[in-house]
Amino acid sequence: MNNSEEYRTEPNQAYAVVFGSVIVLGLPLNAVSLWILLRRHSLKSSNAIFMVNLAISDLLLVISLPMKVYFYTTGTWPLSSKACNCITMLFRNNIRSSSIFITLISVDRLLAVVYPLRSRHLRTASNAWKSVALVWLFVLMVNIPEGLELAKNLNNSSESTCFEFRGQHQQQQQQQQPGLALSYFQLVLVVTLLTVNLVSTALVSCTLHRRLNDSAKVNNKVNVMLIFAMNLVMFTICFLPVSIGLLTIKIDKITPLVCLASVNCCLDPLLYYFSLDAFWKKKEDVDLAREQQTMDNLFS
Template identity: 65%
Template sequence: MEDGHESNLVYALVYGCILALGLPLNAVSLWILLRRHNLKSPSVVFMVNLALSDLLLAISLPMRVHFYATGTWSLGNELCIWTTMLFHNNIRSSSIFITFISVDRLLAVLYPLRSRHLRTASNALKAVVLAWLFVGVLNIPERLEFSMFFKRKNNSTCFEFQHNVTINNNNRHYHKSASTYVSSMLELILLAVNVVGTTLVSWTLRRHLTDSASVNNKVNVMLIFIMNMMMFIICFLPMAVVLLLYGLPVSTPLLCLASFNCCLDPLLYYFSLDAFWKKKEDIELAREQ
């Protein structure tokens, strides 16, 4: 019991640190993106939605800090369910928006002229609306699953939902829900897209960019792709693999790792937008690149 209490305090501290970093970083990033960049380019549209997703996650973290610091949950089942879904929604939506950013940069590098009619703010807005709708649809079976959990096991816990379990020959078998399959496969597919995109962009930049000005731009572009891919590998992949292969309830350390993405995403905005800190009138030149 003592070890469990100490580990819970560690989780509370970790979530508290993520909250302390993620909340101000994403609030400031969202303010800068909206005030200085507007929604006039696809990259900004994707980044605004990514910052919003991370901000929603950060807002939900005080509930996790409360639960792990006190060891009990007294705020009701509904708040627990919605807070948990905010967490899952961040992982899904963040991975989608990060991939959108990679695809947008990929088209800009490989087909700078031919892709201009596709890479518009209007098309980006349509894409993010579809992404949020997709994430919302996944909430429906997931919410039913969480509600059934509370009906089966009425206690003062939260964030540690157990999947349906059967025991054969003293072995536990966890039944994976449809949302678990979809979420796990989504992460793996999006990771593959980022890996392919990184490979293609690296090959293209190595062949065509040789002068010193282009080299600086090349470094920035490659940093975007490398950061995106590392975000998937470090934050999202471990949880997706555990869910897909074993169907186990994801351990809290992996959830902590996944939530850390909201602290890393603001770095993406800085490297993606050459004029991130500049005023509106100075940004137009960067957009032509």
């Protein structure tokens, strides 16, 4: 793809509106959430650490969307193939990193609810930061073969635009390795993480059902189940369809699923409100509340 050459396709205002709406909602929601998490909550909590990185992942997705809006509004891609590659990888990285961080939040809540005392040595800030580092390292390692494959497809396609590819040559390439292997890998990853979330939801639900008579904490139980419900919604609506679509739908027909997947960055901030006790309070108040909850667990 020549850097000075401008490629054209048919404008699609519906896609532009969807991506524009995601920017309008996702940018302030995630920016404010990240500010609150960093300013009012101590990063000594594993749950808060996972949520900070989830917010960062969503913001990386949001900053890639303005060029998508421009592309689907004008039908042109004026930038280079490298810019196209970077923006595409930011979107794909969000699916992987967000799905992993959401799963880590689910597992963290599972340990806190089902094994509150026995899991305290596992749910430490040190272990959380190690997990976060491994997640980002994993995402970067996947970027290497996928980025090379995408760059090859962009350079070899004689008729292309950044986010949509046309022509027989491109369709044949999409069925070759390593592109096909990476698509299968993503589907397996999402299905595996969805299974972990389903199991976590079932175990937490059973545990809370056995404590149903504890009326003092009913509201907290509702919040806990809302966390798991939202996680399952994001997997089944945002992550799973586009992962299946990469294997079953032609690349130039997958944009509606891409739009659907991008909505996850607007839903993630809801996790922060339901996951962290007293989200708007200062971290000192939260620490006192957490200590009181620990004492309640010890004597319950």
